[in-house]
Amino acid sequence: MKIDFKVNGRDYSLEVREDMRLLDFLREELKLTGTKEGCGEGECGACTVIIDGKAVNSCLVLVPEIDGREVITVEGLERDGRLHPLQESFIEKGAVQCGFCTPGMLMSAKALLDGNADPSDEEIMEAIEGNLCRCTGYYKIVQAIRDAAGKLRNGKA
Amino acid sequence: MLSNVKEYFRPKTVEEAFEMMEADREHSIFLSGGTIVALMGSSRIERIIDLKSLRLDSVSIKEDEIVVGATTTVEAFRKDPLMRKEFGDFFYDSFSLVGSWQIRNMATIGGSIAPKLGWSDVSACLLATGAGLMVYGPDGYRRIMLSDYFALPAGEKPLITHIIIKKDGWVSAFEKFSKTTFDIATVNVAISVRPERGRIKAARVVCGSRPQYPMRFETIENALEELEINDVMPSIVRSLVFDNFTGGSNMLASFEYRKHLASVMAQKAAEKIKEMVR
Ligand SMILES: Cc1cc2nc3c(=O)[nH]c(=O)nc-3n(C[C@H](O)[C@H](O)[C@H](O)COP(=O)(O)OP(=O)(O)OC[C@H]3O[C@@H](n4cnc5c(N)ncnc54)[C@H](O)[C@@H]3O)c2cc1C
Ligand code: FES
Ligand code: FES
Numbered sequence: 001m002k003i004d005f006k007v008n009g010r011d012y013s014l015e016v017r018e019d020m021r022l023l024d025f026l027r028e029e030l031k032l033t034g035t036k037e038g039c040g041e042g043e044c045g046a047c048t049v050i051i052d053g054k055a056v057n058s059c060l061v062l063v064p065e066i067d068g069r070e071v072i073t074v075e076g077l078e079r080d081g082r083l084h085p086l087q088e089s090f091i092e093k094g095a096v097q098c099g100f101c102t103p104g105m106l107m108s109a110k111a112l113l114d115g116n117a118d119p120s121d122e123e124i125m126e127a128i129e130g131n132l133c134r135c136t137g138y139y140k141i142v143q144a145i146r147d148a149a150g151k152l153r154n155g156k157a
Numbered sequence: 158m159l160s161n162v163k164e165y166f167r168p169k170t171v172e173e174a175f176e177m178m179e180a181d182r183e184h185s186i187f188l189s190g191g192t193i194v195a196l197m198g199s200s201r202i203e204r205i206i207d208l209k210s211l212r213l214d215s216v217s218i219k220e221d222e223i224v225v226g227a228t229t230t231v232e233a234f235r236k237d238p239l240m241r242k243e244f245g246d247f248f249y250d251s252f253s254l255v256g257s258w259q260i261r262n263m264a265t266i267g268g269s270i271a272p273k274l275g276w277s278d279v280s281a282c283l284l285a286t287g288a289g290l291m292v293y294g295p296d297g298y299r300r301i302m303l304s305d306y307f308a309l310p311a312g313e314k315p316l317i318t319h320i321i322i323k324k325d326g327w328v329s330a331f332e333k334f335s336k337t338t339f340d341i342a343t344v345n346v347a348i349s350v351r352p353e354r355g356r357i358k359a360a361r362v363v364c365g366s367r368p369q370y371p372m373r374f375e376t377i378e379n380a381l382e383e384l385e386i387n388d389v390m391p392s393i394v395r396s397l398v399f400d401n402f403t404g405g406s407n408m409l410a411s412f413e414y415r416k417h418l419a420s421v422m423a424q425k426a427a428e429k430i431k432e433m434v435r
Binding site for chain 2: 043048055130
């Protein structure tokens, strides 16, 4: 079937398989391999993308569901070769170890900060509750999101 | 994973959606939030009927009832200003325990009820509030109680269009026991009471993940009538749940463990109710 959608600001109009997961479509058809597959069943958050402003698990979305909608993946964060403040803060605060969870973490964090410029630590933790990290212990991730929120508020984006 | 889907429909009306289902029920499935549908490993499904274009995604008030469209997401429902105004923190807090933020952004209220999932925190809480459903079937629209929906014969699968909750001044509390914060419940308990002059005038006591679908326990509800809401009330609730709990064993828990947990969760919920009423 044919669907029209936007990914990272770019318009697409493509024939898609009715039963393909968005995760596979992004990785295999659009070659956007930043989005990762951990569990494939909604448990780990590695596949998190933003659809129409909401953080969702792309392993639980079928491609036809994005018809007429806008998707943002981790590749959509940087602007003109410059990292997004969230990406900068993750590096600066040591919030990345093996990095497998990072794309999903960043997308949950972006969805949070887009709707809440000054989140409390509790709100940050709620936003990343569906993103598992086996390496960092989460502390530095929370710090990085708080730091990025500050940068964005101060216009250092 | 689904592997044999040939058609994907986006009906604009409830009637159209139901007709599409009736045309080939064996090979068709409704999709609402899609969190169950996307995980199905079935080659039987050839037709997906996406309900999102039905515009059933809002919460409104009609006289003394809150009417919730079936495709409203769990997150939109719990954060809806009307729900917060009419039900305080009950749904806001209880549904924060449903999956993760991402899951709640996808899973819908109708999609949580329809498959009669044993562990559904959504179903347990709605049962405790005495919720009703508007459903569409071969004879058109009809209104039924959620408890009656669970008892429908397996072959009867109407389309849920709305969930209806009365604003009737009952006080509700929910407790869930699960292995991790966003795991499904090993057991969950939702209790609502109608307080009057410091006593319980009527009660609804629901246990879910028994592991079968959530159920009201009328023996317990009857025993609670006229009970004084004081410091011993929660331990009475605990004993009643322990003595009357019915359910079974599965890989999450044995019957005995569940029964114990259910009684503890019930005591905690009753404690919350006591604090709210006082
Ligand atoms: C990792 C994970 C963790 C979860 N944790 C929890 C938890 O802790 N607590 C909890 O309560 N839930 C939890 N859930 C959610 C729950 O298990 C279901 O996934 C969810 O409620 C289904 O909603 P949906 O809108 O996505 O349904 P869908 O997948 O769209 O549909 C589910 C079924 O219902 C049918 N259906 C949908 N809408 C209708 C309708 N309006 N009328 C008739 N039939 C319909 C569909 O045909 C399908 O058979 C979790 C889910 C996942 C994936
Ligand atoms: S891969 Fe989607 S949640 Fe784990
Ligand atoms: S950095 Fe390794 S899983 Fe998070």
